[in-house]
Amino acid sequence: MPHCVRDTVARTTWIGVTSGMAQNVQTPPALFDRALLHARQRRAHAQGAVSFLLDRVTEDMSDRLAAVMREFHAPADLWTPGEGLAVLRARLPSLQRIALGETGEEKLPFTPESLDLVVSALALQFVNDLPGVLAQVRRALKPDGLLLAAMIGGDSLTELRQAFAAAEAECEGGVSPRVAPFADLRDIGALLQRAGFALPVTDVDRVVVRYANAFALMQDIRRMGAANVLIERRRTPSRRATLLRMAEIYAERFADSDGRIRATFDIIWLSGWAPHASQQQPLKPGSAKASLAEAVKKAGES
Template identity: 55%
Template structure:
């Protein structure tokens, strides 16, 4: 596989993200509720596919997201054969089982046409070159192989972003990036097509989680390994006063009657197939053999023609 070009714009500090992921590994099971939700969704979607996947790749696996999906009783038992787990953090992999390899999603170390299935749960939003990563995933699939992925979308942590921005402007007279940018649903659909996937489908799952306060939310993000790894981040931590003001703004704008706060996680689900000649193809324009009017039980007439008995309005 080709590596990410040196000229590719770098948004994230991947080495820092790997360290943050490693730091979170030991206690990750206390903060993996979103991974478990995605694994359950993977199981539901794979259950609807009438085929087996002898060799699968769990890309950005954390502690084994695809293994969680495969373990769902009565859903996809027996559908998935061997699983290769790959993660940027060896510490995360240490908590998993089976075949494991430390690997970067931006530089996949696999030959073209290696896997029947590639799954990725909440990791791809940290890659600098998402189009390139998707292309590499598609190449790693065998013809008619399936990719199923989940990543955070544009509405994720919108409350936190607004609260931190307002507090920093108010208290420090400036603004620095504190929360990662996330891809938009429409952009991901286009990227799937650009990467060469057949029959791509993209949809979202919006999850609202309640926390005691902003500080508990930030502790959760640390436990997930999802804290700020932007290259352009301000190196100095937020001042206590600024952070306290952010907590006040958050409570004022997004607080609940019981004193708790809400945080949004938008999970974008993606599925697509490596092209194969057996797959359905869209019809060419003008190739239809049945009129839409016949299907609707109406009569067909040229555009602009008035139905009998109607007058053109003045």
């Protein structure tokens, strides 16, 4: 991809995080037009999709699975776009691929305790009912089965979001939904716990991509099949003046000294296990052998 240069920053790991965000919502609002998403992903694939983020996730997922010292005999790939996680088939020849168009209303075609591994790459950020989907995955896993997934989240595309909001407020007197809302790291950790996963782990891989201008970034987003699929998206074409002003604001606020702009992509990794008696269990309250107060006292005397 000649017009961009990729740089990365360090990965931060959070283990067993919690959040107060998760609530018991019976009918979550539909944010995404998943039929449109499916159509755009198919078109992007047919026209030669931009895949640098998916390639990065696929390589990382392969490494993460290699660190798990076990064999998986009933794995499934959930909604990964494009060719899916084909690179994993050498290790997982029985990998069952569930394409986006095969599942209506986000109802998964898995029977309870039928899988020992579920993987998903860059798909869960477009789920309307993420708590419900995670709960379905949890039910589909055999005891001690693993979920390993990567999704876009955090501060992804914050620069584009800010530039569009400023340009529309200035040129049109209002703001329309342009960039999908993304879950943050703590929210995902809380949802894993809420769905009943044991040993939940989340971490984030921040990728900073540089482009010649905002229009080159938007072209890549379209070629990823990830252009705006919000149900409440604007249905009329954007004004040329608004787009030009957006690009100006983007360059004013988020350009490096060489004039190239920055675009942030936060890849949130999440994993969790279906509970099993063999897994490490937290200590029961009051079961500690030594007192923290005594340890502090002894440290002060030494």
